[in-house]
Each structure stands twice: as C-alpha cells, then as structure tokens.
Amino acid sequence: MxxxxxxxxxxxxxxxxxxxxxxxxxxxxxxxxxxxxxxxxxxPTSARQPFRDQCLSLVLPYGYPQSVTPDYATFQVWDTVQGLCSYLRSILCQQSLFAGLGVGDASATASSAALSWMFLHGMSMLGGVLFAFRTSTDFGADPKTWRLFADCVNDVGLTLTMAAPATGRLFLLVACLGSICSAVCGVAAGATKAAITQHFCRQRSNSALVSDIYSKEGIQETIVSITGLVLGSLLSTVLHGSLGLRWAVFIGLTALHVVANYWAVTALCLTTINYQRAYILIRHFMLCRSVLSPAKVARQESVWNFLRFRRRPIRFGAPLHEVVKDRSDLDWLQEELEAERGAELTDPPYIIRMANGAAHVACHESIGSLAMLRSMFQAMRLLSGSSPVGARHETRERFDEFAGALRSKGWVLDEINLPDETWRCEWPPAPSA
Structure with a gap:
C-alpha cells in the first residue's frame, strides 16, 4: 500500500x-x-456473523464441508430426526415401565421394584454381551445393514416395554425382552458408528479429523437429547392419563423413526467393498466390461440383508479338511495346485472347490485382501457355469483390468470386507524338477 x-x-x-x-x-x-x-x-451489535460461525463450529466438523464426504449432511439430518423420535418414545416407555414396577402403587414395595429393575438391567447386559460375541466381526463389513438392524430392534424393544404393563403376570418377561432388544441396539449402533465416522472423513489417515468428526457427532447427540428432554416433558404432561393417545403418538413416532433411519442409511455412499457391493461390481463388469461408481452401487444395494437367511454361495476361508476328504480329493488338490502355480511354481493365495452348488475358497496363510476379491471374481465365474480352466484363464486376463477400474472410480481396495471363516492353509511343496 x-x-x-x-x-x-x-x-x-x-x-x-x-x-x-x-x-x-x-x-x-x-x-x-x-x-x-x-x-x-x-x-458492536452488527457482529452477528462471527457468533453464528461459532455456533456452527460447535456442531460441525473442522473444515466443513470440504473435510467430509458429500453424504454427511443428509445422513446427519435424518439421524437427528430418528434420534429425537427415539428419545421421545423412550420417555413414554419409561412412564409405562415405572408404572409396571409399582411407582404410584401403594401396595408395591421399594425392594421389589429395585429387584425387578436390577433383573432387567442384568438381563439386558447379558444379552448385549452374547450378541456382541456372536456378531462382532460382521459390523464393519456391512455398517448400513447393521445400523438399520439396530434401530429396528430398538423399535421392537421400545414397543415391548410400552406394552409390558398390560401383560399382567408376564410383565417382567416382556420388559426383560424389551431391555435385551435395547441392549442389542446399543451394541450394533455403537459398533457401526466407528465405520460410518471413518467413511465421512476425507482424510482417513488424519486421526485428528476423524476424532473431531466423532466428537461433533457426540455434541449433536447431546443437543438432540436436551431437546428431547424438554419436548418429552411437555409431551408426557399433555398425554398423562390418556392411554389411547399415548399409543397413537408412540405409533406415529415409530413410523417416522423407521422412515428416517431408512433414508439415513440409504444416503450413505460407502467406498469400501463388502460382499454385496463386490457381487454387484463383479456381475456388472462381467456383463458390461465397466465398473460402477460408489453412488450407483449405493442405489442398487439392499439395506435389509438381516431379513435374508439364505446361505451365501461362496465360502471364504473354508477349512481344508472339509474340501479334501479322501484320496481322490487329494489328487484334485495336487492337480489344482500345479495349475495355479503355473510355470513360476509360486504358491497361489487360494484354491476353489465347487461342491453342493457352492464355491469353497481355501485360503493360503499369506492371502491379502485384494487376493480375496480375486477369489470372489473367479468363484463367480465358476458359479455362472465356466469350467475351472476357463474361470482361471478369465481371472488372469481380466482381474487386473477390473481392479484398476475400481481404483479409477474411487473405490478403496485397502479395506475389502468379505465374510471370512478365517481358516488358513499351507500347501504341499511343489515337486522338484
């Protein structure tokens, strides 16, 4: 100047x-x-813009919106709606639960109510532990499905808790089932939260940004809880003494909760590859020789997988003792290893055996995540009717092209989450020349 x-x-x-x-x-x-x-x-009264920025920085991640993925805002809006619905319904359920425990009943004793309360909490904690033990390895592979599952189970639990006082002698059993459902919801929702938060951060290697996003979600949940506390107090006062109106409001909030959760999880556009997304990508590549973007795959994948009980046609990490059972199977294994090793005599990361309409993938102890995806590529060719030789040849010819196209579309190949039974093998040594 x-x-x-x-x-x-x-x-x-x-x-x-x-x-x-x-x-x-x-x-x-x-x-x-x-x-x-x-x-x-x-x-001085014109300094409103900085104050607004300070309020926004309280709930929004550092560097928003550049620091997060485009689906962050949509997910958080619907997540706020469902969280508020859950909080309001929990207040209505607590009223019913306290009534069932004897609050306000002159004939009820404090000790019996305390024992019932302790039993409910003990069973809910036990149910949460057992559920986590059974399914803990599945949460990261499909966070969208498990997040929706958690909220649906929460709806069931709150409904049981709401209805428990009307069941008479079955009150404790029904209330106990409701508490177990709530505990299962807490385990599943908490486990999927980490995977979803990791997805939102554009710089996943920056732990400070990931922690900031996680903490801001906690602040948002606290604000929703405070809002729900105020609205819930007003709601309980208005609905006091009217059982039919309470049930009508509860059902309406439950319907809104389901819709909000569905729109929240379908808004997520994950770039990691799990079984369902890999199936969609490989099938499309086989038909069109092109790779879909994460946004297009998100529109095709289902979030209701927890309602399907059909066994997957591909077993990853299958135990070798189930694949090789007799002399003929051992001869097959030797031939398969020779074909997979090729002229370089290098150990293959996997071998595939078709049996009972399913592909059993036996994995070498050194197999990596990209090799797991390659095994699924080859297994899907076998399931579509290709011969072992044809499937092996097509995999060698096309998989590198497929993997390169995935990277160019923005897919993350460092984290491939396929359902793995975790059995690993050491192949017999190659015969000396």
Whole structure:
C-alpha cells in the first residue's frame, strides 16, 4: 500500500469514518478458506456473523464441508430426526415401565421394584454381551445393514416395554425382552458408528479429523437429547392419563423413526467393498466390461440383508479338511495346485472347490485382501457355469483390468470386507524338477 493511501486510511480512521478492509485467510490445514471484511467503526451489535460461525463450529466438523464426504449432511439430518423420535418414545416407555414396577402403587414395595429393575438391567447386559460375541466381526463389513438392524430392534424393544404393563403376570418377561432388544441396539449402533465416522472423513489417515468428526457427532447427540428432554416433558404432561393417545403418538413416532433411519442409511455412499457391493461390481463388469461408481452401487444395494437367511454361495476361508476328504480329493488338490502355480511354481493365495452348488475358497496363510476379491471374481465365474480352466484363464486376463477400474472410480481396495471363516492353509511343496 502506498504511503499516500496509508495516510488517507489513517485520516479516515482518525475521523471515525467507517472503513471496509477485505482480506483472505485460511485456517489449519487450509481446508477452510474465506474472505473476511472488517468494518472499522461499526456498531458492536452488527457482529452477528462471527457468533453464528461459532455456533456452527460447535456442531460441525473442522473444515466443513470440504473435510467430509458429500453424504454427511443428509445422513446427519435424518439421524437427528430418528434420534429425537427415539428419545421421545423412550420417555413414554419409561412412564409405562415405572408404572409396571409399582411407582404410584401403594401396595408395591421399594425392594421389589429395585429387584425387578436390577433383573432387567442384568438381563439386558447379558444379552448385549452374547450378541456382541456372536456378531462382532460382521459390523464393519456391512455398517448400513447393521445400523438399520439396530434401530429396528430398538423399535421392537421400545414397543415391548410400552406394552409390558398390560401383560399382567408376564410383565417382567416382556420388559426383560424389551431391555435385551435395547441392549442389542446399543451394541450394533455403537459398533457401526466407528465405520460410518471413518467413511465421512476425507482424510482417513488424519486421526485428528476423524476424532473431531466423532466428537461433533457426540455434541449433536447431546443437543438432540436436551431437546428431547424438554419436548418429552411437555409431551408426557399433555398425554398423562390418556392411554389411547399415548399409543397413537408412540405409533406415529415409530413410523417416522423407521422412515428416517431408512433414508439415513440409504444416503450413505460407502467406498469400501463388502460382499454385496463386490457381487454387484463383479456381475456388472462381467456383463458390461465397466465398473460402477460408489453412488450407483449405493442405489442398487439392499439395506435389509438381516431379513435374508439364505446361505451365501461362496465360502471364504473354508477349512481344508472339509474340501479334501479322501484320496481322490487329494489328487484334485495336487492337480489344482500345479495349475495355479503355473510355470513360476509360486504358491497361489487360494484354491476353489465347487461342491453342493457352492464355491469353497481355501485360503493360503499369506492371502491379502485384494487376493480375496480375486477369489470372489473367479468363484463367480465358476458359479455362472465356466469350467475351472476357463474361470482361471478369465481371472488372469481380466482381474487386473477390473481392479484398476475400481481404483479409477474411487473405490478403496485397502479395506475389502468379505465374510471370512478365517481358516488358513499351507500347501504341499511343489515337486522338484
């Protein structure tokens, strides 16, 4: 700035005339950039913009929106709606539960109510532990399905708790089932939250950003809880003494809760590959020789997989003792290893055996995630009717092209979550020349 212009600005400042100065600034890693206009001499009441920014920074991640994926805002809006519905319904359920435990009943004793309460909490904790033990390895592979499952189970649990006082002698049993459902919901929702938060962060290697997104979600949940506490208090006062109206409001909130959860999980556009997404990608590639983007796959994948009980046609990490049972199977194994090793005599990462309409993938102890995806590519060719030789040849010819197209579309190949029975093998040594 020239000395003459500096003198003009100084004179205007000295005369209390308003001066507007525009600057450009960046914050931290440079994800957040903005133009700032300073007006010297303005009234203090006009400083509303910084206060609004401070309020937004309280609930939004650092560097928003550049630091998060495009589906973050849509998911959080629907997640807020479902969280508020859950909190309001839980207040209605607590009223019913307290009534069933004897609160307000002159004939009930404090000790019996305390024992019933302890039993309910003990069974819910036990149910949560058993559920986590059985399914803990599945949450990261399909967070969308398990998140929806958690909220549907929560709906069942709250409905049972709401209806428990009307069941008479079965009150404790029904309330116990409701508590177990709520515990299962807590386990599944908590486990999937980590995978979803990791997805939202554009810089996944930056642990500080991941932690910030996680903490801001906690603040959002706290604000929703406070709002639900205020609205729930008003709601319980208005609905006090009207059982039919309470049930009508409960059913309406439950319907809204299901819809909000469905729209929340379908808004997620995950870039990691699990069994369902791999199946969609490989099938499309076999038909069209092209790879779908994460957004297109998200529109095709189902979030209701927990309602399907059909066994998958591909077993990953199958135990070798189930694949090789007699002398003929051993001869097959030797021939398969020779074919897979090829002229280089290198150990293959897997071998596939078709049996009973399913592909059993026996994995070598050194197999990696990309080789697991390759085994699924080859297994799907076998399931479509190709011969072992044809499936092996097509996999060698096309899989590298397929993997390269996945990377160009934005798919993350470092984390491939396929259902794995975790059996690993050591192949017999190759015969010496």
């Amino acid at each position: 020239s000395s003459r212009r500096r003198g003009d600005v100084g004179a205007r400042l000295h005369s209390a005339e308003r001066v507007r100065v525009r600057l450009r600034e960046s914050h931290g890693t440079g994800l957040t950039k903005r133009n700032v206009t300073f007006t010297v001499g303005r009234d």
